[in-house]
Structure formats: C-alpha cells, structure tokens
Amino acid sequence: MAAAAPSSSAAAGPGPVAELPRQQAMSSLGQGRPTSPQELLPLLISKAARSNPTRRALIAQIANGPLTQQQLQLEHNKESITRTVVQRVKEHINRLLGDKGLEDIITVSTELTSLDLLLELAHFIENSGEWAGWKPIVRVARHKERVERLPIELVSADVEGVGSREVFDSRCEALRQLSIIGRHLGMTLERPSERRNIGEERLDGHRLTIRPLENLPARHAFRDGFDPANPVCEYRGDDFASICDAVLNWIRFGGSEVASHFVFQYNDPAGYARVRDLANQQPPVWNCRTISTSHQAAGFSLRVIVLHGDQPKHMFQAHIDIYSNPHNTQARLYTTEPPVVGVGAGRFPQTVGAARQVMGAGDAQLVFGGLLVP
Structure with missing residues (x-):
C-alpha cells in the first residue's frame, strides 16, 4: 500500500489535532475502509460526538488547520468548511432521531449552528436510550399547550441546559431524555452539585429523589413494575411509579x-x-x-x-x-x-x-x- 501523504495538520501542533487526516491522506486508509472525504467525514463526526478530545481536535483543525490544495482550488474557506461540517452533523443527528422513532417529536432548529453544541447534542441523543415513554407525554403536552408545536425544535439553550457529559451519563435514561426536552414541557431539571448524591435532582426547584429497587420495601406497590431506565421516584412528597409518571402528573x-x-x-x-x-x-x-x-x-x-x-x-x-x-x-x-x-x-x-x-x-x-x- 502506498504511503499516505504527509498530513499538514501536523503544522497545527502535536496532540490529537495532528492525528486528524488531511483530505489527500484519506484515499490511502486501506482496502475495505472509507477511501474518500465523503465516506470518512460521517465516521469522524460520529467519533467526535463520542469523544471530547476528538471533538476538540476536529474543531481546532477546522479553525486553525491550513487549507489543502484541493480546497483552495475549489475556493473553499473556513466558513464554507464549517457550514459543510455543521450540515453533516445535523444529518447525523437526524439519523439518530430517526433510529429512535423521534422524527415527529424532536428536530434540530436551524438556529442551532454551533459545531461544538451540535456534537454535544449528537452524544446526548445517541446515549439517551429508548424514548417510548416520552412520546405520548409530549403529545399530551402539546394538547395542553405546554409545547408550542411538534416536532420540538432544539436550540442552543436546550443543549446547554443538559449540563456536562458527566452529569448526563450518570443519569438514568428517563432523566437523560427529560434533560433534553424539559424546557419545552415547562420544567427545569438540574443537579444542585455534581458532588452530591446522583440519586437527587431538582425538578422545577423541588427535590426529585430516585428510589432504587433495593431501597423499596418488599410489599411496595411499585416494586413489581420497577424499571431501572425509568425508576420509581419521590417528588413533592408523593411516590410515583416512574419519572414519566411524575411528569405526566404535573403536565x-x-x-x-x-x-x-x-x-x-x-x-x-x-x-x-x-x-x-x-x-x-x-x-x-x-x-x-x-x-x-x-x-x-x-x-x-x-x-x-x-x-x-x-x-x-x-x-x-x-x-x-x-x-x-x-x-x-x-x-x-x-x-x-x-x-x-x-x-x-x-x-x-x-x-x-x-x-x-x-x-x-x-x-x-x-x-x-x-x-x-x-
């Protein structure tokens, strides 16, 4: 196999940025692997959504890396390249939403153009779990005029409101999903401090406490139907069969x-x-x-x-x-x-x-x- 052309990303300095392939090098990745920028970019986007170092490297490469000869010939610039990558990230998110059956529930606003936030959102959606419990609740919220329209359009504030990846990843699936759409239901979800018990949250300013199965008495009414992805919780003094139950009760x-x-x-x-x-x-x-x-x-x-x-x-x-x-x-x-x-x-x-x-x-x-x- 012919040696890959030297990557000019090395000029951007050592570390992850230097490891991002230049377009001339993409054709030499080996038989059976992506051989063009069009094939490689989705894989790079997927990896950048999963990995903070790769995400930072991709953004730095776009912002600071030199243009290739081909890009110069096509009269590309940093802005056009950024727009292209942003569009491809949105396409990646749309595929994730489609895989989860959320096309009529969630979409990405045209106003959300931050590559950094879009890659964060891709991570959140990919790792949000199964949404079956929220789809009917969102439709109820629409009839109650809590949701302005469907599908919900996610904007920068929605992504920023989720919090850090560490907080997101530590939550159960139902709370991950609520953290993404909660603003549109008129509910705020926050963890007072990342150092506090991960079983305690604040929903609309009121304590929401997750009740693990091992903490439920043997004859507890909600023990038989317990779902770790959507667990029993205590909210505003009442025990609810699940987090979705608590939200439906209040909307x-x-x-x-x-x-x-x-x-x-x-x-x-x-x-x-x-x-x-x-x-x-x-x-x-x-x-x-x-x-x-x-x-x-x-x-x-x-x-x-x-x-x-x-x-x-x-x-x-x-x-x-x-x-x-x-x-x-x-x-x-x-x-x-x-x-x-x-x-x-x-x-x-x-x-x-x-x-x-x-x-x-x-x-x-x-x-x-x-x-x-x-």
Missing part, C-alpha cells in the same frame, strides 16, 4: 371538566372495589398505557389515565383522574375538546364517545354513575 392540568363522580365504600362496596382496582392495577388499564400513578401516606393514591390525545392525529386530549382512599373514590374526566351547546357532559360529545369506547359501557356507568350519556 395534565388544563382543559374543561366533563364529569365528576364519587363512589363510597359504605353504600356501594362492589363499585368502590372496582374503582380501587382500576386505580391500582398494573398498566395497561382499558388498554391505555399513558398512565401516571402516585401514592401518598395512609392509603391515598392518584391515578391519571389518558384516554385520548397521546397518539398522532388525535385532535383533542382527554384523561381521567381517579382519587382513591380507604373510604371512597372520586373520578374526574377532563378534556381539551371545545364545548358545544348542551348540558353537562353533553357539551363534549367527542370526549364522551371516546371515553365510553375506551372504558366500555359497564365501567363508564360504574365510574361515572350514568353521567356519560351518549
């Missing part, structure tokens, strides 16, 4: 109340038992999976069940809050559907129809006592 507010109904243990023990079961059974409930469950002391609990609005093309959002304690239950149905002329739940015909379809006529009657009249 659910807004819209109109359609119906509210109490069921008391002393006069309807069978109905009370059924609603308590709905409030505590492992998801899904009525085949609904966008659910928040929280427990307080003395047997008090709250379950939020999203009936509609967590999937693409849904035009409104509807959910049920079930408050439960050892004596009674209360169910409340809320919607973002605009009301029409009518009385009671009849002002929201689409919501009533969706609720009866999801719950079934029997549970709709039991939970809401005949208030959801079709």
Whole structure:
C-alpha cells in the first residue's frame, strides 16, 4: 500500500489535532475502509460526538488547520468548511432521531449552528436510550399547550441546559431524555452539585429523589413494575411509579371538566372495589398505557389515565383522574375538546364517545354513575 501523504495538520501542533487526516491522506486508509472525504467525514463526526478530545481536535483543525490544495482550488474557506461540517452533523443527528422513532417529536432548529453544541447534542441523543415513554407525554403536552408545536425544535439553550457529559451519563435514561426536552414541557431539571448524591435532582426547584429497587420495601406497590431506565421516584412528597409518571402528573392540568363522580365504600362496596382496582392495577388499564400513578401516606393514591390525545392525529386530549382512599373514590374526566351547546357532559360529545369506547359501557356507568350519556 502506498504511503499516505504527509498530513499538514501536523503544522497545527502535536496532540490529537495532528492525528486528524488531511483530505489527500484519506484515499490511502486501506482496502475495505472509507477511501474518500465523503465516506470518512460521517465516521469522524460520529467519533467526535463520542469523544471530547476528538471533538476538540476536529474543531481546532477546522479553525486553525491550513487549507489543502484541493480546497483552495475549489475556493473553499473556513466558513464554507464549517457550514459543510455543521450540515453533516445535523444529518447525523437526524439519523439518530430517526433510529429512535423521534422524527415527529424532536428536530434540530436551524438556529442551532454551533459545531461544538451540535456534537454535544449528537452524544446526548445517541446515549439517551429508548424514548417510548416520552412520546405520548409530549403529545399530551402539546394538547395542553405546554409545547408550542411538534416536532420540538432544539436550540442552543436546550443543549446547554443538559449540563456536562458527566452529569448526563450518570443519569438514568428517563432523566437523560427529560434533560433534553424539559424546557419545552415547562420544567427545569438540574443537579444542585455534581458532588452530591446522583440519586437527587431538582425538578422545577423541588427535590426529585430516585428510589432504587433495593431501597423499596418488599410489599411496595411499585416494586413489581420497577424499571431501572425509568425508576420509581419521590417528588413533592408523593411516590410515583416512574419519572414519566411524575411528569405526566404535573403536565395534565388544563382543559374543561366533563364529569365528576364519587363512589363510597359504605353504600356501594362492589363499585368502590372496582374503582380501587382500576386505580391500582398494573398498566395497561382499558388498554391505555399513558398512565401516571402516585401514592401518598395512609392509603391515598392518584391515578391519571389518558384516554385520548397521546397518539398522532388525535385532535383533542382527554384523561381521567381517579382519587382513591380507604373510604371512597372520586373520578374526574377532563378534556381539551371545545364545548358545544348542551348540558353537562353533553357539551363534549367527542370526549364522551371516546371515553365510553375506551372504558366500555359497564365501567363508564360504574365510574361515572350514568353521567356519560351518549
């Protein structure tokens, strides 16, 4: 194999910068390997996103390295090269978003042009884990007008708000994901100090404490469904089945109340038992999976069940809050559907129809006592 042409990046000084290949040298990387700048650049971008030294070296090479003869002949300059690399990094990020099924949830703003921040974002997205739990929550937030539009457009402040790679990498997947999109949900996530317990965060200024599986009592209600990627947490005095549960609980507010109904243990023990079961059974409930469950002391609990609005093309959002304690239950149905002329739940015909379809006529009657009249 012919020797590679000397890399003029050596003129930039010793260290990682000197190791970045010049374009003339790229064709001699060996059979079966990338042999052109077009093939090598994506690999270099991927490596720069994963490695801080390589990222710094790439940025320094673009800023300080001399132009090749070919670049001079093509009338390239530092600005045009930077624009090209920025565009290729964005393409790399878009591929990562596509691989995670996030095309309709997250995009990169055209205003985000910092190569340094884009490479950081590539690292964050690549190492963010599985997003299945957040997609429906983001759609709910859009219906609640917490999210201005979809897909969410990530800007410089979103990347900077994540914090250092060390903090990001030390978080569980659900917190990594929340750190990327939290600003658009109207929630701030921060760790008061990198030296503090990594199980403690601040969400909207309130302590959020991760509850590891080994710290949960043997009969804890959330032990069986524990997910280390989206773990049980304590937030604002309540225990939540997961971090996603905690966030859904706090973004659910807004819209109109359609119906509210109490069921008391002393006069309807069978109905009370059924609603308590709905409030505590492992998801899904009525085949609904966008659910928040929280427990307080003395047997008090709250379950939020999203009936509609967590999937693409849904035009409104509807959910049920079930408050439960050892004596009674209360169910409340809320919607973002605009009301029409009518009385009671009849002002929201689409919501009533969706609720009866999801719950079934029997549970709709039991939970809401005949208030959801079709």
